[in-house]
Amino acid sequence: MTDIVVLHHKIHGLDPNDYAETIRQARPDLDVVVARTPDEEREYLAEASVATGYQIDSDLVAASETLELFACTFAGIGHLPLEALEEANVTVTNASGVHGNVAEQVLGYVLSDVRNLRCAWEQNERGEWNHFQSGELRGSTATVVGMGPIGKEILARFNDFGVETIGVRYTPKKGGNADDVVGFEGTLDAAARSDYLVLACPLTETTEGLVDEQVFGALSTNAMLVNIARGQVVDTDALVSALRGNDIRSAALDVTDPEPLPVNHPLWSLSNCLITPHNAGHTPEYWSRCADILVEAVDATSLG
Numbered sequence: 001m002t003d004i005v006v007l008h009h010k011i012h013g014l015d016p017n018d019y020a021e022t023i024r025q026a027r028p029d030l031d032v033v034v035a036r037t038p039d040e041e042r043e044y045l046a047e048a049s050v051a052t053g054y055q056i057d058s059d060l061v062a063a064s065e066t067l068e069l070f071a072c073t074f075a076g077i078g079h080l081p082l083e084a085l086e087e088a089n090v091t092v093t094n095a096s097g098v099h100g101n102v103a104e105q106v107l108g109y110v111l112s113d114v115r116n117l118r119c120a121w122e123q124n125e126r127g128e129w130n131h132f133q134s135g136e137l138r139g140s141t142a143t144v145v146g147m148g149p150i151g152k153e154i155l156a157r158f159n160d161f162g163v164e165t166i167g168v169r170y171t172p173k174k175g176g177n178a179d180d181v182v183g184f185e186g187t188l189d190a191a192a193r194s195d196y197l198v199l200a201c202p203l204t205e206t207t208e209g210l211v212d213e214q215v216f217g218a219l220s221t222n223a224m225l226v227n228i229a230r231g232q233v234v235d236t237d238a239l240v241s242a243l244r245g246n247d248i249r250s251a252a253l254d255v256t257d258p259e260p261l262p263v264n265h266p267l268w269s270l271s272n273c274l275i276t277p278h279n280a281g282h283t284p285e286y287w288s289r290c291a292d293i294l295v296e297a298v299d300a301t302s303l304g
Contacts, residue, residue: 002033026292061088068091099281144168167181197215216241243270
């Protein structure tokens, strides 16, 4: 009798079989299987109470009479067939909180930029011993747009470095771990005060195209943009123009619009733009953290 079905979805190059084994170690009393093919998905979901992966087909949801919980291994769930899941009375959880490590990548981008390590790496490749100038992070100001689990971790890292922080969230009255917390209507003013503008928000009607020509105009010429949210939060054409015109100093992008970024896209040719292939969330602890969330949710099902 199958209790939990792990759908065969690879994330950040991580093997879903390892995810299944992590769940088995946490709940050895339950039968955990990996569905490797569409036929196995249908077979196992005909009797399982729990399924986990980054997506599930609405037909599979409708066909299962036993499914109670779908544990999404992504933080965002907008891509899921939510109406079908609700109609089938299936509870949905997400992987919010597993990506705290993204804050380390953000600090890596920022520290590399402020200490001018790109220059050091280029000189190293050429075998050159030339002194170069760099700056200090302490005493600067950083705005983090989005104060969910990832945003809070980013703010905590900045606070550790003695950075003045501004947090942007939908409900600023909730406060948070930033020195100043404002609503999205305050984004432009926050950008004008910032050396670093970090995007860690979900993609919504409010955030789509949030960082546009007006925001780039408000940022100082010494400012850096970091995007680990979604590519569509930034107006790509406006970003290219700002980087080409030195309207801002630099950008670091783990997400782009479009994505993947075409090989002939102008962002690739800009020396003041660092691009990573949407892998800021990679961590060897990913499956362990997903399993913790799943096991907690399982306690509320018939398997609990």
